[in-house]
Structure formats: structure tokens, C-alpha cells
Amino acid sequence: MRIDTIRAAGGKPAHIRHDDLISVKGVSVVYARQLVLQNIDLSVPKGFFVSLIGPSGCGKSTLLKVLAGLEQPTSGSVSIDGLSPVEAARKRMIGVVFQDANLLPWKNAVDNASMLLSIADKSLSRAELRARGQEMLELVGLGDAAHKRPNELSGGMRQRVAIARALALDPAVLLMDEPFGALDAITRDSMGQSLLEIWQRTGKTIVLVTHSIDEAIHLSRHVHALGIKPGRITGSIDIDLPYPRDLAVTEDPEFVRLVVQLRTMLRAGHQPGDAS
Numbered sequence: 001m002r003i004d005t006i007r008a009a010g011g012k013p014a015h016i017r018h019d020d021l022i023s024v025k026g027v028s029v030v031y032a033r034q035l036v037l038q039n040i041d042l043s044v045p046k047g048f049f050v051s052l053i054g055p056s057g058c059g060k061s062t063l064l065k066v067l068a069g070l071e072q073p074t075s076g077s078v079s080i081d082g083l084s085p086v087e088a089a090r091k092r093m094i095g096v097v098f099q100d101a102n103l104l105p106w107k108n109a110v111d112n113a114s115m116l117l118s119i120a121d122k123s124l125s126r127a128e129l130r131a132r133g134q135e136m137l138e139l140v141g142l143g144d145a146a147h148k149r150p151n152e153l154s155g156g157m158r159q160r161v162a163i164a165r166a167l168a169l170d171p172a173v174l175l176m177d178e179p180f181g182a183l184d185a186i187t188r189d190s191m192g193q194s195l196l197e198i199w200q201r202t203g204k205t206i207v208l209v210t211h212s213i214d215e216a217i218h219l220s221r222h223v224h225a226l227g228i229k230p231g232r233i234t235g236s237i238d239i240d241l242p243y244p245r246d247l248a249v250t251e252d253p254e255f256v257r258l259v260v261q262l263r264t265m266l267r268a269g270h271q272p273g274d275a276s
């Protein structure tokens with residue numbers, strides 16, 4: 001649980017309680033005798049946008065897979081709204097978006113968007129699946145592209161379909177692993193902005209893995225920096241810039257200060273830590 005204190009001008013402080021939706025306690029992961037993640041403690045309050053950033057190989061994807069129930073930690077525990085990740089995934093509480101959209105090339109956008117839902121809920125008719133797919137495509141700004149196949153879509157559009165596909169399950173948590181990593185800088189900015197709007201409209205809890213300091217600060221409420229050898233959290237910062245945020249926020253002096261703070265934290269985490 002997290003408590004934020006806000007103080008209106010001249011007024012008494014007010015305390016806002018945020019319950020954690022995701023709670024990670026003492027998680028370590030060992031692959032082939034290599035300590036990949038060491039003693040990770042992390043909590044993500046419900047409805048928050050949180051980013052994980054760190055050097056290549058520090059274990060960000062591994063941590064996301066542990067949250068998604070796709071990998072088991074060697075030690076420690078993870079709870080998603082009181083459930084194990086595997087149970088939460090079974091209850092369709094977790095949506096995952098990877099760097100590669102992985103769309104089915106022979107299906108159009110609307111059928112790709114409803115693809116996971118069609119597997120998860122066999123009782124839905126084709127018309128119901130299409131309606132849900134179309135609703136999600138509209139949410140991600142692709143309402144007009146329903147009948148296009150993946151080879152007729154740009155990389156950014158394909159990622160929008162992948163986000164629609166994850167959201168079609170109506171998960172409580174959206175886990176995103178470098179979803180915009182393969183996109184050009186301008187498309188990436190506009191995808192980040194769209195993601196913020198989707199987040200604000202849906203109220204999902206989002207955990208984003210990114211290599212971009214600007215993207216992490218632009219989008220998130222909290223950023224956790226990971227260091228390498230072993231992968232561990234080396235620092236966390238709160239981003240108190242008000243929402244809604246647009247790209248103009250990147251010119252705010254507070255934004256620039258946070259970039260410097262996060263870069264310094266990441267530089268420190270680039271040195272191998274004491275794994276003993």
C-alpha cells in the first residue's frame with residue numbers, strides 16, 4: 001500500500017491511499033547457475049503506470065515474465081490482487097504486449113484483435129468477437145483499419161492491434177515489454193501518447209519495460225531502475241508531473257531534472273553489483 005499526501009494551498013494535507021495490485025517480495029531468478037534477478041521487491045498500486053528501465057541483460061523481460069506467470073521465480077513470491085500470476089492469468093487478469101506484435105498474417109486486424117478472447121471464451125459468437133475486436137481497435141485509434149491484414153499495416157499500427165488484442169480480455173494489468181522498441185522516434189512518441197490516453201480511459205494498471213529514459217518519465221508515475229550482474233533494483237523515482245501529460249512535458253524543467261536523476265541512477269547500476 002502507498003499513501004500520497006497532497007496539500008491544497010493553505011489547506012490541511014489530505015492523504016490518499018493506494019492499494020497495491022501487484023506485490024513482488026524477495027524474488028530471485030537463477031538460470032543455469034547464473035543469478036539473473038536478485039531479491040526484487042516491488043509494489044504497483046492499482047491503476048498506476050509504472051516503468052522498469054535498465055541495461056540490456058539486467059533481467060527486465062525475465063521480471064515481466066515472472067509477473068505474467070510465464071516464468072517461475074527461484075525464490076520469493078508474487079501476488080496479483082491476492083492471486084499467483086498463474087491463477088491471475090487463468091482469470092484473464094493479465095494482458096501482455098511484446099516488442100513483436102506477433103499477429104496472425106492470414107487474419108485481418110479485427111480478427112487479430114479478438115484472437116486471444118476467442119481462445120479464452122469459447123461461448124462468444126463470431127459476431128460478439130468481431131464487435132469486441134472493433135471496439136478495441138477504436139480504442140487504439142484503428143477503427144478504420146478493421147479489414148486490413150498485418151502486411152497492409154505499418155509497424156506502429158501492428159503494435160496498436162497487439163495492444164487491442166491484449167485489452168480485449170479486459171485484463172486488470174497490462175504488461176508491456178519494449179512495445180515500441182522497433183519503431184522510429186516520431187511513431188514511438190505518438191504511440192506513447194496514445195498509450196497514455198488509453199491508460200487514462202481504461203484505468204488499467206500498466207507495467208512497461210523500456211530502454212528510453214524520456215519514455216519512462218513521460219508516461220509513468222513511478223520508474224524503477226534496474227542494475228546488472230545481478231539484476232536488481234538500484235533506485236526508484238516518483239514522477240510527480242501532473243496528468244494528463246502531452247509531449248510538451250518533455251520541455252518542463254522538472255522533466256529535465258528527472259532525466260538527469262534517472263540517468264545518474266542508471267549509470268550507477270551499470271557497474272556489476274555485489275552478488276554475494
Ligand SMILES: Nc1ncnc2c1ncn2[C@@H]1O[C@H](COP(=O)(O)OP(=O)(O)OP(=O)(O)O)[C@@H](O)[C@H]1O
Binds near residue numbers: 036056060
Ligand atoms: N530462458 C533462459 N535461460 C537461460 N538464461 C536466460 C533465459 N532467459 C534469459 N536469460 C538470461 O538472463 C539474463 C536477463 O535476460 P532478460 O532478457 O531478462 O534481460 P533484459 O533486461 O530484458 O534484456 P534486454 O533489454 O536486452 O531485452 C540474460 O543474461 C539472459 O541471457
